[in-house]
Amino acid sequence: MELNIEDLDALLEYLKCQGHIRSGDTVWVKTLLGGVSNRTVKVTWEDGHGLVLKQALAKLRVKEDWFSSPERIRVEAKGLRWLNRLAPPGTTPAFRFEDAANHLMAMEAIPDDCENWKSLLLSGQIVANHFEQFGFLLGTIHRRSAESAPEVCRVFADSTYFENLRLEPYYLYTARETPAVAGFLNELAQTTLRHKLSLVHGDFSPKNSLIYHGKLILLDYEVVHFGDPAFDAGFALTHFLSKAHHLRKERAALADAAALFWQVYFKEVLPFGWDELEPRTVRHTLACLLARVAGKSPLEYLTPIERARQREAVVLLMTKPPTQVGDLIAEFIGEIEAHAEN
Ligand SMILES: Nc1ncnc2c1ncn2[C@@H]1O[C@H](COP(=O)(O)OP(=O)(O)O)[C@@H](O)[C@H]1O
Ligand SMILES: [Mg+2]
Structure with missing residues (x-):
């Protein structure tokens, strides 16, 4: 029977049997919350070092029925091993081991005094340098993977989990729910699959970033594949713009920070001259902005009024999408403010 890593006694027994915990070691174990598609448990030793174990779930912890094969842990493990090489030093936890039979993998634990970046942002702490790090991190992953394209493309050719966990629930489901923009979303989903340019985090x-002593660390690699870099940029911008929508006081700072993220990112990948990268980033941002209010996995911090307003603003922008990210940010914020209740 498969081990359940949230059964902490069974987990300790397993780690002892496998030689990761030695006799005489004192360890603390705790379940980490926040994710929806995995069990995540942290094990800490007396000297402060630790392991985080992730075990893929077959049924995701969301309201809608949503299934995905736990075999995807293989992609997560491979994704982290490659990001340890491709991403800037220290921006991903070191890979430790995987156990495909139990659908689990282990990595270095970031110490407890780290903070989740999403929580920081929602508490109003908008630090420009974090956005710069995020842009540089993404640009570096895209650039370096594109430089080694033949090899990386071969290793990450399979985009099944990205299709199951992103294109279907975000773009195609939202297209079915919002017929007015179904053409926009279906076409973008097809375009995405045709672009094989770089490693994509997905x-x-x-939420998948920790800030540890001011340094940003990237987590969660289960939909990593070789594909369209514009998806990652648009996905990230969606989170910044949705938070700019939700946090009225921080709106201007978040809009500026989103633009900064894009500038730093774009500078890193500029040498490739990827055709239509910016207009495609705008389209992915619009698609994700809509998917996160009308798709299978709505952003939990947006109120029903905010969800409706975001949906209306995005459907309108989709009729005439700008070609530049700066214009998209200004137009989205303009629409939100024009329909604000106060
Ligand atoms: N290496 C790590 N060190 C410390 N905390 C981690 C580590 N990996 C994950 N976590 C914590 O566990 C949470 C869930 O992990 P994540 O990889 O995002 O899982 P999921 O795929 O379920 O979203 C993260 O938001 C983070 O708080
Ligand atoms: Mg996560």
Whole structure:
């Protein structure tokens, strides 16, 4: 029977049997919350070092029925091993081991005094340098993977989990729910699959980022694949703009920070001259902005009024999408403010 890592006694027994915990070691174990598609448990030793174990769930912890094969842990493990090489030093936890039979993998634990970036942002702490780090991190991953394209493309050719966990629930489901923009979303989903340019993280968001002593660390690699870099940039911008919508006081700072993220990112990938990268980033941002209010996985911090307002603003912008990210930010914020209740 498969081990359940949230059964902490069974987990300790397993780690002892596998030689990761030695006799005489004192360890603390705790379940980490926040994710929806995995069990995540942290094990800490007396000297402060630790492991985080992730085990893929077959049924995701969301309201809608949403299934995905736990075999995807293989992609997560491979994604982290490659990001340890491709991403700037220290921006991903070191890979430790994987156990495909139990659908789990282990990595270095970031110490407890780290903070989740999403929580920081929602508490109103908008630090420009974090956005710069995020842009540089993404640009570096895209640039370096594109430089080694033949090899990386071969290793990450399979985009099944990205299709199951992103294109279907975000773009195609939203297209069925919102017929007025179904053409926009269906066409973008097809375009995405045709672009094979760089490694794509696929879940590049503040929720999957820790800030440890001022340094940003990227987590969660289960939909990593070789594909369209514009998806990652648009996915990230969606989170910044949705938070700019939700946090009226921080709106201007978040809009500026989103633009800064894009500038730093774009500078890193500029040498490739990727055709239509910016207009495609705008389209992915619009698609994700809509998917996160009308798709299978709505952003939990947006109120029903905010969700409706975001939906209306985005459907309107989709009729005439700007070609530049700066214009998109200004137009989205303009629409939100024009329909604000106060
Ligand atoms: N290496 C790590 N060190 C410390 N905390 C981690 C680590 N990996 C994950 N976490 C914590 O666990 C949470 C869930 O992990 P994540 O990889 O995002 O799982 P999921 O795929 O379920 O979203 C993260 O938001 C983070 O708070
Ligand atoms: Mg996560």
